[in-house]
Amino acid sequence: xxxxxxxxxxxxxxxxxxxxxxxxxxxxxxxxxxxxxxxxxxxxxxxxxxxxxxxxxxxxxxxxxxxxxxxxxxxxxxxxxxxxxxxxxxxxxxxxxxxxxxxxxxxxxxxxxxxxxxxxxxxxxxxxxxxxxxxxxxxxxxxxxxxxxxxxxxxxxxxxxxxxxxxxxxxxxxxxxxxxxxxxxxxxxxxxxxxxxxxxxxxxxxxxxxxxxxxxxxxxxxxxxxxxxxxxxxxxxxxxxxxxxxxxxxxxxxx
Numbered sequence: 001x002x003x004x005x006x007x008x009x010x011x012x013x014x015x016x017x018x019x020x021x022x023x024x025x026x027x028x029x030x031x032x033x034x035x036x037x038x039x040x041x042x043x044x045x046x047x048x049x050x051x052x053x054x055x056x057x058x059x060x061x062x063x064x065x066x067x068x069x070x071x072x073x074x075x076x077x078x079x080x081x082x083x084x085x086x087x088x089x090x091x092x093x094x095x096x097x098x099x100x101x102x103x104x105x106x107x108x109x110x111x112x113x114x115x116x117x118x119x120x121x122x123x124x125x126x127x128x129x130x131x132x133x134x135x136x137x138x139x140x141x142x143x144x145x146x147x148x149x150x151x152x153x154x155x156x157x158x159x160x161x162x163x164x165x166x167x168x169x170x171x172x173x174x175x176x177x178x179x180x181x182x183x184x185x186x187x188x189x190x191x192x193x194x195x196x197x198x199x200x201x202x203x204x205x206x207x208x209x210x211x212x213x214x215x216x217x218x219x220x221x222x223x224x225x226x227x228x229x230x231x232x233x234x235x236x237x238x239x240x241x242x243x244x245x246x247x248x249x250x251x252x253x254x255x
Contacts, residue, residue: 002043003113003189004092006066006082007033008075009099011051020054020099022243025250029237030054031061032102032250038063040109042095048082073203074213076188080199083192090193093117098186102246103233109187111227116189123222125189126153126214128182129232134175136183142235143184143212145226153224156184156212182228186236188214194222 009020009030016022020030027035030047037045047058050070058065066085072078079096088094095113097104108127116125128145131137137144140158148154155161160181167176175181190198204219206212217224237243 001093001114001117003095003117004044004046004086004088005037005040005042005095005097005109006079007037007045007047007097007099008072008078009047009049009051009054010070010072010078011049011054016237016239016243019237019243020049020051021057022237024102024243024247027061028054028057029102029243029246030099031057031063033097033099033104034058034061034063036102036104036106037095037097037109039106040095040113041106042109042113046082047099048078076190076195076213076216077199079190080195083195084199088192090191090196092192094190094192094195096188096190098236100236100238101186101233102237103249104185104187105229105231105233107231108185108227108229108233111229112187112189115225115227116191119225121223122152122225123190123194124214124217124224125227126224127185127187127227127229127232129185129229131181131183132175134173137175137181141238143186145182145184147180147182147226147228151226151228153214153218153226155218156210156214158210158212182226183232183235185229185232188224 021028048066055065146154206215
């Protein structure tokens, strides 16, 4: 099965300016992400950006670039422009890998693409992993997802969901055993035909208040299937502390 990975990468960032070009062991952050995407078995990997600096860095490291407009409200909107530029067939699968996920396992990227290919009646696919730490569960920087019995997303939130009312009311200091708490991993599989429609969908108030673009998909009645994996990366890079954490992780991995 052929699929394309598109990595949206804008230069501006509110919490960590120019993070896509931050040096990690001699390579920009976004290049680490693209290298992992190439290892997923994707037929094509594109870095989608409006920045000449990011485009130059990508080309110097051997990655293809798609230049896009600067006014996109979300990464998915940027991906939709790329799908239109490239003229992909409606059933062609495009995987949106966030540029700030330099430790994402290539196998997770492939799993998301294959999951969507196997589900003809599903609009999108994504991934999650278990949450076992109470601080991670309550952090608004960590996006949570609630699933139905068939693994479809019911809701995504920065709030802790589902809330273990009785355990926390009793003063529990840790998450109760069996709590179905899942951390969302920043990756989405779409068919190109839906991406063309997504760009015309009205943004939802949920999306605006949570700052989560995937809520637009659910708001308009579409289904997102979620791959559950234990092979998950740490959360992506949003802050200077995150950047130092990834630097340390990459240093340990180098021989």
